[in-house]
Amino acid sequence: MPRLSLTMKTGTVIQWFKKEGETVEKGESIVEVLSEKVTYEIEAPESGVLRKIIVEEGMEIPVDTMLALIAKPDEDLNAIEIEIKPSLTEPSKETIAVDTQPSKPSSAKKRIPASPAAKKIAKEHNVDLGCVAGTGPEGRILERDVEQHLEERVKTPRIREEIPLTGIRKATAERVATSFRTAPHSFVIMEVDMTEATKIRDEANISYTAILVYSTAKALREFPVANSTLVDGKIRIYEDINVGVAVSTEKGLIVPVIWNADEKSLPKISSELKELVEKAREGNLSKEQLTGGTFTLTNLGMYNVDMFLPIINPPEAAILAAGRIVAKPVAAGGETRIKPTMTLTLGYDHRIIDGAPAAQFLKKAKESIEQLNCSN
Known part of the structure; x- marks a missing residue:
């Protein structure tokens, strides 16, 4: 993420113009970033293949953080270690492995302890029991807990739409x-x-x-x-x-x-x-x-x-x-x-x-x- 002004501290990735695996030419615009209300297009510093996008669209990061890796098609990237510093979060280390398959989410579903009556009311009113605080033994959700949740939900204003705070x-x-x-x-x-x-x-x-x-x-x-x-x-x-x-x-x-x-x-x-x-x-x-x-x-x-x-x-x-x-x-x-x-x-x-x-x-x-x- 280049420093595009004297006061710039962070930048947000708005849009990638290229996908991983696509060829890029030196000087070609590959990503659009936002800083201090201004959008800029960043050009590829070298020709090659966009092997790895490190910062996804919508992420805000400090200046000088690596955005992506451009390399030759057969170049080994497994030994490269980079530091990602998302804004307002602690830095984390990530080792780049281009060909690694994404891990599959676990299919196991956490069991939520609830009484039969509580489950029945929750099903009738389309209530996610994971959002209900249980007051029974060891946090067990009781009928009164679901009823209390429904009362609180009724008092909540209806949402017309949610607009992400971006750009x-x-x-x-x-x-x-x-x-x-x-x-x-x-x-x-x-x-x-x-x-x-x-x-x-x-x-x-x-x-x-x-x-x-x-x-x-x-x-x-x-x-x-x-x-x-x-x-x-x-x-x-x-x-x-x-x-x-x-x-x-x-x-x-x-x-x-x-x-x-x-x-x-x-x-x-x-x-x-x-x-x-x-x-x-x-x-x-x-x-x-x-x-x-x-x-x-x-x-x-x-x-x-x-x-x-x-x-x-x-x-x-x-x-x-x-x-x-x-x-x-x-x-x-x-x-x-x-x-x-x-x-x-x-x-x-x-x-x-x-x-x-x-x-x-x-x-x-x-x-x-x-x-x-x-x-x-």
């Missing part, structure tokens, strides 16, 4: 859980006058998300602490401002990245964002388009969400969440007018950013949005 969804679950567990989240919230942004949206057909990326990148240039990560006990502030945008797809949440967003015009960001969103939903993003992010933006305004508290995309220092645009009365210059407003929420890692700098950054992003004009 991008599993990677997302692990990342957000790690973020919420390790980073002390804090939030600052502001309302933004979207009058100028709405004009640009209508006149230039530029999305609000593109406008937010453009304005946020300008604010990050002035407040670089928000453009940072915490790595090995050090705050790493980046020169490049690479804004990731959360995109919902059928497979799960993807965060494509607009590199050097502060150096690009609003029309350029708009066109690049459209391309990234389309590729994300088609599953055609490149490695560069999915890595290198230094700040993340998430927008749920299109779903009529007023505001929400986002989870930081680790190991980044902050994330900006945008809600929907709502017409509200705004007092300014002694007058009250109805204006389009949006609520912005900055979620930040309090280990890296204090409250005052977080508020200053969000204020700058707000001003950047409110002072937009068509020349941007």
Whole structure:
């Protein structure tokens, strides 16, 4: 399992393109793996025969763990010993024996002690006695045990379907859980006058998300602490401002990245964002388009969400969440007018950013949005 990014610790095998015994050519894609929401195809390092698949589909393993063995058709592999380290389990030793027949499961069925009455009720209600706790002598299952099991089963909600937590969804679950567990989240919230942004949206057909990326990148240039990560006990502030945008797809949440967003015009960001969103939903993003992010933006305004508290995309220092645009009365210059407003929420890692700098950054992003004009 190769290390495909600086932060990669484990990878999951998604799909093998070849079966054991098939010929492979050097440079040919043989397996697809997933790490940190990104899928990669790994090429065969040499030509030969795929003699042994060590890591099956769906298994998550640490980097540098052997995935498979490619060898000559007649090469002896019996002496090769490898170490398999499944994630979150103790390492185990396996000696490779390519021609060994798989062991057959034992046909012997463990006898479960139960009374005749208990067996009768279990059969009538299709109850697996192996799932019933016995209260009789030496754990013998009695009639009352089956009845108690049936009562508990009735109270259990019916399951519509079970969806395995795999692929991008599993990677997302692990990342957000790690973020919420390790980073002390804090939030600052502001309302933004979207009058100028709405004009640009209508006149230039530029999305609000593109406008937010453009304005946020300008604010990050002035407040670089928000453009940072915490790595090995050090705050790493980046020169490049690479804004990731959360995109919902059928497979799960993807965060494509607009590199050097502060150096690009609003029309350029708009066109690049459209391309990234389309590729994300088609599953055609490149490695560069999915890595290198230094700040993340998430927008749920299109779903009529007023505001929400986002989870930081680790190991980044902050994330900006945008809600929907709502017409509200705004007092300014002694007058009250109805204006389009949006609520912005900055979620930040309090280990890296204090409250005052977080508020200053969000204020700058707000001003950047409110002072937009068509020349941007």
